[in-house]
Amino acid sequence: MNIVFQKKYQGSSLACASVLALGLVSMSGSALAQQAPESVSANDFIQLFAKLGGEHAGMRKAHARGVCAVGSFAPASDAAQYSSSALFTLDEVPAQIRFSLGGPNPVADEREPGTRGVGIQLSLPDGGKYHITGNNTPVFTGKDPETFFGFLETLLPDENGKPNPAKTGAYIAANPSVMPALAYARSNPAPASFSRSDYFGIHTFFFENAQGEQTKFRWHLVPDAGPLGLTAQESASMPSEFLEQRLKDEIADGSVSFTLMAAIGNETDSVIDPSQQWPAERPSIAMGKLTVTEAGGQACNPTNFDPNIVPSGIKTSDDPVLKMRSPAYGISFGKRLSNQ
Template sequence: MKVNKPELAKQAVDSIENVAGTFQGYRRAHAKGVYCRAVFTPNGNAVPYTTAAHLQDKEVKALVRFSDSSPNPNMVDILSPVKGMSVQFQLPDGDVTNLVSVTVPVFITKTPEAFVEMLRTFGNKSSLRDVVKMFVNYPESRAAFHIMKKMRPFISYSTSHYFPIHAFYFINEKGEQQAVKYEWEPDDNVNIKTKKEAVMHPGDYLDEELENRMAEGPIGFRLNVWLGEKGDSVNDSTVMWPDERKKITLGHLSITNKLEHQADDVVFDPTVMTNGIACTDDPVLHFRRDVYSVSFDRRSKGR
């Protein structure tokens, strides 16, 4: 029986709660995070490809949230290897547009149905045989798990690459579409520690390190995009594009300070676009909108 997307989103959130538990009032993923103020300054390189207001020639303010990926807000930083960086650009007309990224360049499934099945497999404390069967049924998941398996803890939110995973379309003044994939590239060198060294830090060391780092000056990231070519997959978030694709830098994000009073009521819906940018037909991208909505509804009600 086919399940509608809102119902499937509820099942996904239910499965996350079954795996990790329920933490009242918190996000169902990336529960622990820190908000920062920022300014994004475009360099004009995007003008031939998009009319998006924040990618033209004037700087815009932005809200940034760094986070652990775990649904548990008490998770020790070292035990949550995937980190997140969500950016909400505050546009001149009062609207916003979001760019949601993690430290892995691909997603674990290419359909919402496979994602829910995977969550259920792990939540039911399935046998090794069941897990192996899952990878046989969904071989596209191996790339993400292989990358995560090789990941080592890093000691700063400010020194890692972040990937919005999905492809998007830029649209220029002529109405021409250009498929792109984003990347946030840090100004500072990627600084990775071994697990043995990382365990010497306190459980919330990333938050503390971020605050200490910004006391020395702004944290910076360059916003890059790869330009897709004919034949590149735009609707499958488990697939990476070839390394030889043209990459251009669109501007610079300067993160100035941490917000002390953080009302965690912002929904970083990755499908919230502005004129000049459009979503692809990637089913996982559109499914995230429904999942975020269910998660926000539950935490706003104190569940």
């Protein structure tokens, strides 16, 4: 759902509009300030995405530009102390992967800073699936779907045909849970590769053991080669489309892998607010290693990477943003399959 930072819109990027808006948050007393809507639906989001980015038949309504990949996941035994999932007793399972840019633009400029995403489907021998879906930002743009939706609405063109950064700044001031994600995006350069970016789950999940005891966690996919961003000069020297070929070259060199980590939360850590980042000192365990062995092709296109699909031994939370993802992804999936 996070489409904010990677869409060219009437000659200027939404990332730039958001950055400018951060300089205008002192306008909270302005008549421009507004509150989030009382309620929104999944279809409201799909319609708003189309207004922001245009209609692209047969494409994902968010994270439209991406590359398929395949690989394997070698689970770590550390998680077995918390979870009864059979996943953590296996040596290796196949992984279907999709790396992507945020936004509805299927030809987005890959040199631009902004959202990078990953969707992973792990297939267990018993037919179970585990979907691991996240972005390169550790927090979400708002505490709930309504706050996020209200922020996106401020990016629509006004009567002059252009977004009004002052309106966006006033909204941020009135809805401060939007600010952490925007501030992080402002300081985060364009990744040099899909393989050199961190990815974060942002939502709280629960490990569940055989006794029914639950332990809350948030996952973080760490690139084994380390994160690496492009400087402005390096970005300017790159073609607008380079990430797929770079990933293929890295795979040919045998150098693409990630470690999936889980931060273990305590009783004070939010379960339902993805705009709040847990403290960095929380203990963490390894859930396993993801190795990418091939990139390209269309194998991942029919897959709906819904993060609410989890195996036995892992439970979802009541995070309202996480709950909204299933119907929003489902609508997008149906439109894509019917070439809408």
